[in-house]
Amino acid sequence: MKKQKTRSWLFALLLMPALALAEGDEAEWTNKLKNQYFAGKSVEESNDIIEIEAPYRAEDPALVPIKIVSKVPQAKDSYIKKILVLVDKNPYPYVGEFEFTPDSGKADLAMRIRVNTYSNIRAIAEMNDGRLVMTKKFVKASGGCSAPIGADLDAAMQRLGKMKFRLDDAVKIGSPNLAQLLISHPNITGMQMDQVTRFVKKSHFVKEVRVSFNDKPILTAKTDIAISADPNFRFYFVPDQAGVLKAEVADTSCESPTSRDACTAGSSYSETYTVNP
Amino acid sequence: MRFLFALILLASSACATAASVLSVTEVAPGVYVHMGVHELPDTKNHGAIANIGFIVGERCVAVVDTGGNPEQGKSLKLAIKHITSKPVCYVINTHVHPDHIYGNTAFKGAGVKFVGHEKLARAMATRGTYYIDKAADQLDVKLSASDIIPPDIGVKDHLDIDLGGRTLKLTAHPAAHTDNDLTVYDEQTDTLWISDLLFIEHLPVIDGSLKGWLTELKTLESHPYKTVIPGHGPIVKDWPKSMQPEKAYLEMLLMEIRAMIKQGKYLEDAVEIVGYSAKGQWRLFDQFHRKNVTTAFAELEWEN
Numbered sequence: 092m093k094k095q096k097t098r099s100w101l102f103a104l105l106l107m108p109a110l111a112l113a114e115g116d117e118a119e120w121t122n123k124l125k126n127q128y129f130a131g132k133s134v135e136e137s138n139d140i141i142e143i144e145a146p147y148r149a150e151d152p153a154l155v156p157i158k159i160v161s162k163v164p165q166a167k168d169s170y171i172k173k174i175l176v177l178v179d180k181n182p183y184p185y186v187g188e189f190e191f192t193p194d195s196g197k198a199d200l201a202m203r204i205r206v207n208t209y210s211n212i213r214a215i216a217e218m219n220d221g222r223l224v225m226t227k228k229f230v231k232a233s234g235g236c237s238a239p240i241g242a243d244l245d246a247a248m249q250r251l252g253k254m255k256f257r258l259d260d261a262v263k264i265g266s267p268n269l270a271q272l273l274i275s276h277p278n279i280t281g282m283q284m285d286q287v288t289r290f291v292k293k294s295h296f297v298k299e300v301r302v303s304f305n306d307k308p309i310l311t312a313k314t315d316i317a318i319s320a321d322p323n324f325r326f327y328f329v330p331d332q333a334g335v336l337k338a339e340v341a342d343t344s345c346e347s348p349t350s351r352d353a354c355t356a357g358s359s360y361s362e363t364y365t366v367n368p
Numbered sequence: 369m370r371f372l373f374a375l376i377l378l379a380s381s382a383c384a385t386a387a388s389v390l391s392v393t394e395v396a397p398g399v400y401v402h403m404g405v406h407e408l409p410d411t412k413n414h415g416a417i418a419n420i421g422f423i424v425g426e427r428c429v430a431v432v433d434t435g436g437n438p439e440q441g442k443s444l445k446l447a448i449k450h451i452t453s454k455p456v457c458y459v460i461n462t463h464v465h466p467d468h469i470y471g472n473t474a475f476k477g478a479g480v481k482f483v484g485h486e487k488l489a490r491a492m493a494t495r496g497t498y499y500i501d502k503a504a505d506q507l508d509v510k511l512s513a514s515d516i517i518p519p520d521i522g523v524k525d526h527l528d529i530d531l532g533g534r535t536l537k538l539t540a541h542p543a544a545h546t547d548n549d550l551t552v553y554d555e556q557t558d559t560l561w562i563s564d565l566l567f568i569e570h571l572p573v574i575d576g577s578l579k580g581w582l583t584e585l586k587t588l589e590s591h592p593y594k595t596v597i598p599g600h601g602p603i604v605k606d607w608p609k610s611m612q613p614e615k616a617y618l619e620m621l622l623m624e625i626r627a628m629i630k631q632g633k634y635l636e637d638a639v640e641i642v643g644y645s646a647k648g649q650w651r652l653f654d655q656f657h658r659k660n661v662t663t664a665f666a667e668l669e670w671e672n
Contacts, residue, residue, distance in 0.1 A: 150639065150658040150659050150662055151659055151662050151663070154635075154662055154666065156634075156635055156636045158636075201634070203635070233505075234498055234501070234502060237497055237498040237501070238498055239491075239494060239495045239498065239575075240494055242543070242546070242547065242574070242575050242576050242577065242663050242666075242667070243543040243547045243576055243577045243580070243667070244490070244494070244547060245487075245543070245547065246543065246577065246667075250670060253670070257632070259631075259632030260632075271634075273669060273670075275670060282497070283494045283495070283497065283498065320666075321666060321669075321670075323635075323669075325634070
């Protein structure tokens with residue numbers, strides 16, 4: 092018995108470096124992603140520009156709430172232009188690319204994503220002067236990309252394309268106001284399908300989200316299958332007067348969940364919200 | 369030590385070759401149930417956690433859920449042989465969850481019809497790959513696509529099946545616990561095999577529609593069944609009394625999440641706050657509650 096105990100200790104000790112390695116695993120980034128997205132460019136690592144908030148262990152791998160918090164204001168002469176979000180170990184690591192403007196007020200962004208396995212989530216901010224700053228967060232999740240497509244698929248299909256804006260606080264002119272955009276879309280990864288009975292043939296997901304205020308862009312996103320069903324984004328905008336928030340969304344359908352070579356354009360949806368401070 | 373190891377090896381290989389007879393209880397005349405355990409499916413219980421069983425007619429037997437792994441399916445088959453010489457003619461799957469369908473393979477054969485909700489086949493197809501991957505990691509059960517057996521007969525609304533002198537009335541429900549829940553009513557004994565529409569002691573798990581589930585409970589509550597067989601928990605002889613804790617939990621979620629949405633709170637806030645007053649009342653609360661809040665929140669945020 093005693094011997095067995097010693098052995099399990101030994102086993103645990105042997106395992107530990109492996110686990111530690113999993114958390115600090117930079118292989119996907121160093122060997123592939125860095126060159127794929129930033130070939131020949133230098134990317135500094137720091138939490139001074141943006142930082143990621145995410146649960147260390149995800150309750151539901153298909154619906155992991157993450158928040159990117161910016162540490163610098165969106166000034167006219169110095170601002171975060173773009174944030175690329177990647178999940179290293181997802182079958183298709185690209186989550187989305189999110190463009191902000193000084194009219195965004197703050198380059199904060201909250202959304203729900205799919206995480207397929209224990210992985211780093213990384214966000215790379217590109218400043219308007221071209222400087223690249225990366226932050227990352229390790230999340231324990233499993234099976235987010237092949238997970239069942241929502242609890243009630245028919246209900247989801249019936250509401251497909253429905254959208255709503257939610258602004259919960261009184262809108263203040265001249266300062267950043269928080270807005271939430273809810274998009275009803277199953278955002279099918281194409282990885283749920285069964286080889287025998289193909290009920291769900293292809294990936295079918297939101298590929299573009301454009302939010303503007305009085306026609307000035309606030310948030311422009313190119314998104315992919317790692318966005319959870321019923322995409323949900325929270326972001327800021329600075330109104331200079333009363334006006335209209337507008338969201339324009341387009342989806343697509345691709346033959347393979349992990350290649351974007353053969354895709355067909357889908358439908359477009361739009362929604363507006365009148366802001367009266 | 370080595371001797372012990374050899375013994376374990378022997379025991380496990382014996383397990384793999386000859387399934388043991390599953391213990392079952394006759395809860396009403398001709399209605400047999402194997403009582404599950406309140407555990408998370410894992411590599412020790414191999415997913416065998418749910419209440420499963422069978423109903424014997426004059427001509428043949430209907431199996432109601434087959435268990436959490438192929439071995440448990442075999443054990444259930446042996447239990448049936450132990451009790452009756454009548455053949456199995458129907459295998460009813462009450463919904464898509466692994467603890468109810470992974471024993472299906474044991475019953476495949478001539479003369480056996482698999483029956484499920486009309487949406488069960490789609491649910492099996494969309495979840496199949498994911499389930500098979502997870503079975504190896506989480507249950508230490510080796511499964512292939514051929515172990516996920518879709519129904520031969522899909523039930524839309526209602527279907528009566530005849531076991532010879534005994535009619536089972538099957539009802540396909542709108543989305544509730546899952547989007548493919550099927551209940552089995554045995555007229556002869558006034559028994560409702562409600563399966564996972566009812567959890568007792570084990571925290572209810574939402575994988576369909578919170579609102580839909582409450583609607584179904586309201587309808588079912590008005591009928592005074594003599595015996596009700598839940599998917600998890602003891603046999604009910606005082607329906608609808610034993611169902612009240614589940615209803616109260618689901619109603620609380622509905623109320624508290626609606627209130628949070630109205631206050632402009634987000635999902636991340638809701639999972640930290642909603643429903644914790646029920647924590648002491650349920651087994652496996654920590655394992656399923658946050659997931660329930662997440663699923664329900666995603667449903668309710670689309671209410672107008």
